[in-house]
Amino acid sequence: MAVFTAVTLDDLTLLLKKFPLGNAIGIKGISSGIENSNFFIDTERGEYVLTIFENLSFAQLPFYLQLMRHLAERGVLVPAPVPDEAGELVVPLHGKPAAIVSKLEGGSQMAPQPVHCAAVGTMLATMHMAGRDFALQQPNLRGLDWWNDTTPLVLPFLDERNAHLLRAEMHFQSAFAACDHYHHLGRGPIHADLFRNNVMFVGERLTGFFDFYFAGCDTWLFDVAVTVNDWCIDLGSGVLDPARVRALLDAYHAVRPFTADEQAAWQPMLRAAALRFWLSRLYDLYLPREAEMLTPHDPTHFERILRERIATPAPGLLA
Ligand SMILES: Nc1ncnc2c1ncn2[C@@H]1O[C@H](COP(=O)(O)OP(=O)(O)OP(=O)(O)O)[C@@H](O)[C@H]1O
Numbered sequence: 001m002a003v004f005t006a007v008t009l010d011d012l013t014l015l016l017k018k019f020p021l022g023n024a025i026g027i028k029g030i031s032s033g034i035e036n037s038n039f040f041i042d043t044e045r046g047e048y049v050l051t052i053f054e055n056l057s058f059a060q061l062p063f064y065l066q067l068m069r070h071l072a073e074r075g076v077l078v079p080a081p082v083p084d085e086a087g088e089l090v091v092p093l094h095g096k097p098a099a100i101v102s103k104l105e106g107g108s109q110m111a112p113q114p115v116h117c118a119a120v121g122t123m124l125a126t127m128h129m130a131g132r133d134f135a136l137q138q139p140n141l142r143g144l145d146w147w148n149d150t151t152p153l154v155l156p157f158l159d160e161r162n163a164h165l166l167r168a169e170m171h172f173q174s175a176f177a178a179c180d181h182y183h184h185l186g187r188g189p190i191h192a193d194l195f196r197n198n199v200m201f202v203g204e205r206l207t208g209f210f211d212f213y214f215a216g217c218d219t220w221l222f223d224v225a226v227t228v229n230d231w232c233i234d235l236g237s238g239v240l241d242p243a244r245v246r247a248l249l250d251a252y253h254a255v256r257p258f259t260a261d262e263q264a265a266w267q268p269m270l271r272a273a274a275l276r277f278w279l280s281r282l283y284d285l286y287l288p289r290e291a292e293m294l295t296p297h298d299p300t301h302f303e304r305i306l307r308e309r310i311a312t313p314a315p316g317l318l319a
């Protein structure tokens with residue numbers, strides 16, 4: 001159960017007095033998700049999602065919610081935050097920050113085919129283009145600096161074989177981040193966590209990207225690599241499916257063509273994207289935060305993906 005903070009219909013009735021959504025009709029806790037308390041809410045104006053942020057502060061939230069608003073206004077399919085009558089996107093609820101956003105239709109596609117990957121590639125490139133004039137800046141908080149801080153914390157828990165892999169990959173990624181190709185990569189706001197469970201579909205029609213709470217400014221190619229490492233693999237082995245990779249990359253390229261620097265950076269970037277989630281999963285497993293109440297994700301999944309990306313070159317960015 002992933003509702004950490006309870007909200008009653010009376011609480012909602014009081015909260016909605018400040019929003020242009022009419023009266024509250026119903027509220028239902030959403031059981032999936034491990035970061036926040038989420039609720040489907042029914043109002044006189046329709047259905048919305050109420051989120052209470054369990055780990056993010058009032059100061060951190062404007063970047064995410066303004067980004068969602070910026071993208072929604074430009075036709076990118078993402079939940080649109082609803083401002084209260086004072087124009088605020090983040091409001092207090094039970095002493096924690098909360099927001100109301102539009103509800104996306106559909107459900108997650110957990111067994112994607114090339115057609116779904118192509119839809120994700122198109123929307124990802126559209127999102128990157130639409131984010132170019134977004135004014136707020138926030139680094140990817142799970143980027144190289146965080147990897148450098150986290151590596152010594154998790155190393156004591158690893159056996160020698162994995163400790164060696166982690167040290168060697170950090171060495172490789174530090175050199176990659178210092179190279180010319182890397183510095184010439186296009187950058188902007190990225191989702192940074194665009195897994196299968198963060199995209200909605202109705203059949204083959206993509207209805208939206210959501211869960212923007214790891215978003216930050218970083219290279220667009222990192223976002224592509226994170227997405228390919230989840231959408232285009234066999235989940236058991238981590239091996240890439242060439243048909244799904246091709247569908248996603250070709251669709252992306254048709255909206256925002258890949259550059260020569262991106263082509264040169266592709267293989268190391270896939271390793272970087274695998275390392276990022278191996279490290280965060282190790283961190284959540286061995287150094288859980290107080291507010292974290294559910295079973296952490298399995299780190300060995302991303303250890304396998306990292307070893308696979310090192311051993312086997314992925315299909316190139318261009319066909
Ligand atoms: N805007 C939305 N429209 C429709 N459904 C939503 C929306 N936002 C969240 N949900 C539903 O709530 C569930 C949990 O949301 P979300 O993944 O953002 O939670 P979380 O606690 O941040 O989880 P995690 O970090 O584990 O992905 C989603 O799987 C989805 O079913």
Ligand SMILES: N[C@@H](CCO)C(=O)O
Binds near residue numbers: 281
């Ligand atoms: N997508 C992340 C969880 C954070 O949303 C993972 O699978 O490790």
